Amino acid sequence: MSGLGITYGRGGATSSLMDLQNSDCILIEGSNMAEAHPVGFRHPMIAKRKGAKLIHVDPRFTRTSALCDIYAPIRPGTDIAFLGGLVNYVIQNEAYFKEYVVNYTNAPTLLSEDYEDMDDTGIFVGWDEQKRTYDFNKWRYEGMPISPAVGGSQGAITGEAYSNRVGQYDGAGEFPTDPTLQHPRSVFQVLKRHFSRYTPEMVEKVCGTPKESFLEVAKTICENSNPDRTTSICYSVGWTQHSKGAQLIRTSAILQLLLGNMGRPGGGIMALRGHATIQGSTDIATLYNILPGYVAIPDANKTHNTWKEYLETETAHTGWWSNFPKYATSIMKAWYGDAATPENDFLFDKFVRINGDHSYYPTIMAMKDKEEGQGVEGAFVFGQNFAVGGPHARLARDGLRNLDYLVVLDAFDIETSGVWKLDGVDPKTVGVEVFFMPAALVAEKDGTFTQTQRMVQWHDKSVDPPDDARSDAWFVYHLGRRIKELYKDSTDPRDELIQAMTWDYGHEGDRQEPIIDNVLREINGYTVADKKPINSFVQLKEDGTTACGAWIYCGIYKDGENQAKNREFGEAPHANWGWAWPLNRRILYNRASADPSGKPWSERKKLVWWNEEEEKWNGIDVPDFEPAKNPDYRADPSAVGQAAISGNSPFIVNADGKGWLFAPGGLKDGPLPVHYEPLESPVQNLMYKQQYDPGVKKYDRPDNPYNKPMDPRYPYSITTYRLTEHHTTGAMSRWIPWLGELQPESFAEISTELAAEKGIENLDDITVITSRGKLHTRALVTDRIPVYDFDGQKLHTIGLPYHFGPNGLVTGGFVNDLMPVSLEANVSIHEAKAFTCNMEKGHL
Amino acid sequence: MFLRLTDTDGLWSKLKNHVGVKVKHPVSESTRNLRARIHDPGVQKTTSVCPYCAVGCSTLVYHRDGRILDIEGNPESPINAGTLCPKGSATYGMHVSPHRWTTVKYRRPYSEEWEDLDLETAMDMIAERLKNSRDNNWQEKQEDGNPLNHCKAVASIGGAAIDNEENYLITKLFHTMGMVRVTNQARI
């Protein structure tokens, strides 16, 4: 997540579920952990038994709220105002961890005079109204060269971990600082002024959170954040799926830096993810803009025409990304073997380039529109039922019907493969040719998942899949073999890469299942000469003598053993259960668990420390730091690479090794978070003139209308959510009788007040309406959804579980048909947790 | 619980010793001797992971003669300590669901029904379509002359619910073929 990535250097969850047991206070916001990550929630509960305070901030009172010590209600889409309020409280009450902030964050660094505080327009300096983008050069440190390449997450829309360009700026150097934090242009003072308007009174007005609840939350967090105590934060898609999702998470990242909770036991930020390996599918990316390990894919619109240009453009001077050439070269060696040589630039000239946004939404639209040169005629779908789960799912279904051919690998008759007979269309008018390929399930195949805390676990194959069911690996492996066969005699230079691609994983059994272990070995990497697994990415080379499919997974095959198979309970942090990237470090940035001189901040919270005699870092966890870098080491201003990271700089991926309270170069929508209303909001932004995030990308097309802010026709807010008994689009739950009995149908949760206003009784039929579509469902009337008083206006929220579709044992309307396609500025996420609608009794 | 209460050291032994009359054991002999199938001879146990959410609960798969008998929480795991939520507990039910589709289904353009299709034939047909799409929609360069080496006509969607190794094979094959529309559930 680039909110975490831009602040700390990497976007992955920074700690582990088990480590939550060490917390003294846990703030759960943007997540209904007890119901959506039920077993994960046992760890906060264990912490609670040990005396920790649990806090839940959410628009709905859920089972999570019921089990927490404090519940604070919040109007959907106003989390930045709430968290900004906490930042302000911490600064105003001098509750920040001073020594931590001065040493480990960029608080003392001075900004250039170009930066001006934001006024009540809600727009930062550098805005270009024509292009609707910012000039990032206005957000520099003093003394930093102006550079066109600077620019936060520019061109690096990445997923769940760190993007290749966040945390970077061009040119090494030492920038002026003021360790007293008093200089008006110091990051600290800028931060202080920026958040000064986020007062408890403002929080109450904007978020609808009673002032007393807010203050209780603030006090509890501050009391539990100091050298002896730590607070952690858990969030999920309740924070990400907003038109300002990245900035929202960044606000929490700033808060954790100020409180000194990062890199310490029981601290950190726990990102709770929703799919078994959503982290892994970003690390080893099936995404258009990154190669495995967050290596930028070549781009025709960047200076990437030659291998040399590509490496020069992507290699950072300081910080971790100075190693870029080693990682990129090792991928080319892993993929193209002996054919890739230094002389032929590792076949880079033949390699694919992107030239625009080829992500999910443009792809769906290209399916539907089939524009000249852009259109999509065929699609492969690997376990993603986006006919139900895609935002504005109707658009996706229309797109699917317009394809020439569609290949779906799944285990059930999901809506995505059955799209040709949905929505009342006549199949005789639908031209798509569909292949449904029955997929093997987890117990029928070998492989690994990377769960929410970056931990990789191997699962063994127990039995063969039934009949023609095969693993997705079988499918891709045999498709690849056929493709290689079809192209083997080609003399066309464009086919050379296919001919060169290494694909000798071997297979076993009469079904010819590829040997997954060999794939994992290639991901781990090996020395080319003797094929021996390498143990760490520090061994990777840029001369072509090492091959490695995904550098961050280096070490998963340490000493020739599959570490993902480790199953030893052991002591916390359970280092021998599974394996975590990078290099089995369980708590990221753990150098920060020790003071600047390398001693633990306190006995109670010790994790890693500098061993004076042995001249190296020791610890309970694997140090996330160069093992022999002395705490007293100070980087020379001309130093490059990791040498530019001083011994008191725990955020080793960032160019200056510091946690970024202020992001020089920024995210695309600003160097600091700002409260904006959701794109579709029933009310005006009370804090700034700018109504919604200026960076949000909209698709103005007739099939994707937006509800205007404060449109009286759409007075209510929708927030979508998950039920414990179903999973995402229901593809793995709606065909299972057990789960069907537990949670048999779709519903909309509304408050008793709204029900009374509309004359609706519990279980009545209702219709939810937006400008995109209609949903027929039934009302679940509860007192769990607070009603907000906003300047005398009553604001109602409708909660909608979104798992349903017309197929399977458990059916229901398409909730996501109600939602517009709009893209957050940095990571292109849609806004599912706050958009507007109307609701009426009966099925209209 | 009931069995434990009525066990020899439990309620049953108390009743037997104190009442002093001959009482019949409330649970029949054969029921008392019942053991979970997972303890039967020949049952094998393999370690697996819950395929639903990203908590990553560890599971144990009990199987014999190529058939899964049960899937349970792994008591050794520091994440779940043997527990599973309703979804994880339904992993067994998912594998053996009578509603599962286990053969290839093929829908011809403009047809109103699914047809059966041989697996290998389907694979050949798919490979041929993929090759044609690539060959017919290849873009060598963009307008300014910069190389592209790509094809926008085919999309690959999904990855968060399958294995890391499968993701790796997908990105390797498709990017090698020049396909740029590769995307999955991850956004942020």
Ligand code: SF4
């Ligand atoms: S058992 Fe439940 S909590 Fe555990 S991984 Fe599976 S779905 Fe998630």
